[in-house]
């Protein structure tokens with residue numbers, strides 16, 4: 001394979017995704033440590049279309065970032081979050097298209113983004129194999145909700 005430096009624009013984007021995955025690995029490793037887990041089974045992310053992250057590139061970067069760590073065999077599950085806007089004219093919150101942030105009720109452009117630009121760690125599935133003491137009750141999934149950016 002021929003390698004070019006300074007690379008193409010896509011390689012730069014992948015670097016961005018790789019940096020996100022490395023930050024993600026630090027976060028899930030900290031969670032695994034706190035839960036005394038041995039393996040991470042799956043990592044669930046919620047990504048809005050306006051987050052500036054390409055899910056396909058993020059998956060590629062994830063395979064690199066997970067190697068050799070506690071999440072070596074973990075699955076990455078990406079859930080696409082909806083774009084929602086709050087209307088400054090009629091006050092309604094409606095779904096919108098990423099490139100067309102119009103109020104779904106009255107059609108005005110005067111809206112504020114409510115959601116759709118987030119990248120969040122929604123859920124981590126862990127395994128604790130070396131169970132020396134009885135398993136503690138599962139923490140509330142909501143406690144795992146953390147913004148990554």
Ligand SMILES: [Zn+2]
Nearest residue numbers: 087090103106
């Ligand atoms: Zn409206």
